[in-house]
Structures are given as structure tokens and as C-alpha cells.
Amino acid sequence: MFRTLRPDAVLVQAVIAGALSFAHLHDLAAAAGQDGWKAWAYPVSVDLLLVAAWRRMRTDTGNRDAWLWFAIALIASLGANVATAGLLDMNDVPAWLRILVAGWPALAFLGGTLLAHAPHPTPDPESVPVSEHEPAIGLVVERAPEPAPELPPAEPTAVEVQPEPAPQEERPEPAPSAPAPAVPVPPALLAHAxxxxxxxxxxxxxxxxxxTLRTRHGMPAALADSIALQLA
Structure with missing residues (x-):
């Protein structure tokens, strides 16, 4: 069955914004002298660095390097969008901008390498909270036994002579109860036994x-007794 495709406003907006930013970065790189496939590689580099820094920020909120590289990639993307909005003559790009565009690959490579090989934070075992309902592992608290209270000395009591019980009539012993019914055994199990x-x-x-039946086959004692009776 085919799934019905439902348009998502957030996804559509992200695709449109990404396409516009991608085109602006390509136009700026081409105007700065990066022609051919190199002009298309610049927007990919900026967006990948932006995504890598964002993922590192989500996993390690206290990593300042991730915030730094995220800001650098964001400034590069925003700068390209603003520069191509008519504030810069695309036919006569200044020398400092050409230097920035030419030096971006080395800067992006450095940032991606540092983000990829940054150590992941490890939780401190001392900072992990211990629940009140769960006892701490490895801690055994032994309690000293309390001394037994001293009892006062018992006073001598007079020995009472109890009358001998009257002889009881001999009662007939109860008849032995009937053996419990055997456990039903499946025919296949009986044939195997x-x-x-x-x-x-x-x-x-x-x-x-x-x-022997119970030991070899791990069956209950009642079932083994029932099979042994039927095999006898």
C-alpha cells in the first residue's frame, strides 16, 4: 500500500531556505573567482560545518568549540545572503573577500576535524544521584546486636498434681486414603518414554x-511417577 504524502510546512520552509542560502553561497564563490565545481562545493562545505556544529552542541551543551564553529558557519551563510542582496558589486569583488573565500576550505577542514575528534563527555560517577528506594551498591551497614534484657529470677512455684487422664476408648484406625489419580500423559510422550x-x-x-526418568529429561516428579507406573 502506498503511503499518503502530507506536506509539512516546517520541512517545506527548511527546503526553501536551504536552497536560497545554497544559491547565494554559490554566487558569491563564483564572483570571488571560484568557478566550475568549486563554486558548488562552497555551499556544501558551509552547510555541513553548520550541521556538524549543531549536532555537537546538542550532545555536549558545554562545548564552547561547537558554539564557535556554529557561529563561524552561520556568519559565512548570513554574509553570503547579505552580500548578494545588492550591497556588493558582484562584478568587482574586493580583495579581502576573495582572500576569505579562498581560505574557507582550510578553515572548514580544521573545524570539521576538531568537531569530529572532540572527546565525548563522560558522566562523573560521584555526580550520579542515588534513588532513595535503591540501596547504594557496595555499601553494607551492619548493626550491632542489642544486649538481651535481664530477666528477674523465677520464683519457685508449687508443683500441682494433675489427675491422670481417663483411659480413652480405642478408636479404629482410619482406612488408608486412595492413591492420588495419575497425571495424564500424552501418547507421544508415553511412546517416547x-x-x-x-x-x-x-x-x-x-x-x-x-x-531416572526425571533426572534424564528434567520432567516434574508427578509426571515421571505417572509414566513409570504406566511402563511397569
Whole structure:
């Protein structure tokens, strides 16, 4: 099934803004003497540095280098947008701007390398809060036993002579209860147990018992007793 494409206003706005900024950076690079594929590589370099710095800022909010390179990439993008708005003669670009455009690749390479190889922050184990409901690991608090209270000495009491109990009539012993019903055994399991019992009898010459069935096959004791009774 095909999914219905729904336009997202934020995504459309981001695409339009990115395309305009990309075109402005390309026009400025071309006006500064960077022709051919080099003029198209400049906007890609600026946008990639901007995205890399933003991702580093999100993972490490206290990293000042990420904020610095984000500001540099943002100034480069905004500068190109403002410069191509008619404030600069694109046919006669000043020398300082040509120097900045020519030196941008080395600056972007340095910033991307520092952002990619910056160490990630590791949480300090001492700063991790410990929940009140979870005991701290490795801490065992032993409590000294309290001394037992001293009991007052017992006073001698008179020995009371209890009358002998009257002889009780002998009651008949209750009849032994009927054995519990055997656990139902599936036919397939019973057939498999029969093969095991035959192999055990061939090896040892004795019938297999319930304990052997339970040990070899890890079955419950009640089920092993029921199978042993049916195999007997």
C-alpha cells in the first residue's frame, strides 16, 4: 500500500531556505573567482560545518568549540545572503573577500576535524544521584546486636498434681486414603518414554524408575511417577 504524502510546512520552509542560502553561497564563490565545481562545493562545505556544529552542541551543551564553529558557519551563510542582496558589486569583488573565500576550505577542514575528534563527555560517577528506594551498591551497614534484657529470677512455684487422664476408648484406625489419580500423559510422550525404558532395560537389565526418568529429561516428579507406573 502506498503511503499518503502530507506536506509539512516546517520541512517545506527548511527546503526553501536551504536552497536560497545554497544559491547565494554559490554566487558569491563564483564572483570571488571560484568557478566550475568549486563554486558548488562552497555551499556544501558551509552547510555541513553548520550541521556538524549543531549536532555537537546538542550532545555536549558545554562545548564552547561547537558554539564557535556554529557561529563561524552561520556568519559565512548570513554574509553570503547579505552580500548578494545588492550591497556588493558582484562584478568587482574586493580583495579581502576573495582572500576569505579562498581560505574557507582550510578553515572548514580544521573545524570539521576538531568537531569530529572532540572527546565525548563522560558522566562523573560521584555526580550520579542515588534513588532513595535503591540501596547504594557496595555499601553494607551492619548493626550491632542489642544486649538481651535481664530477666528477674523465677520464683519457685508449687508443683500441682494433675489427675491422670481417663483411659480413652480405642478408636479404629482410619482406612488408608486412595492413591492420588495419575497425571495424564500424552501418547507421544508415553511412546517416547517406552523407547527410553526399553533402551535402559537392554543396557542395565532392570526396568527404568521414576527418578531416572526425571533426572534424564528434567520432567516434574508427578509426571515421571505417572509414566513409570504406566511402563511397569
Amino acid at each position: 517406552q523407547k527410553i525404558a526399553d533402551a535402559h532395560r537392554a543396557q542395565t537389565g532392570e526396568p527404568i524408575d521414576a527418578e
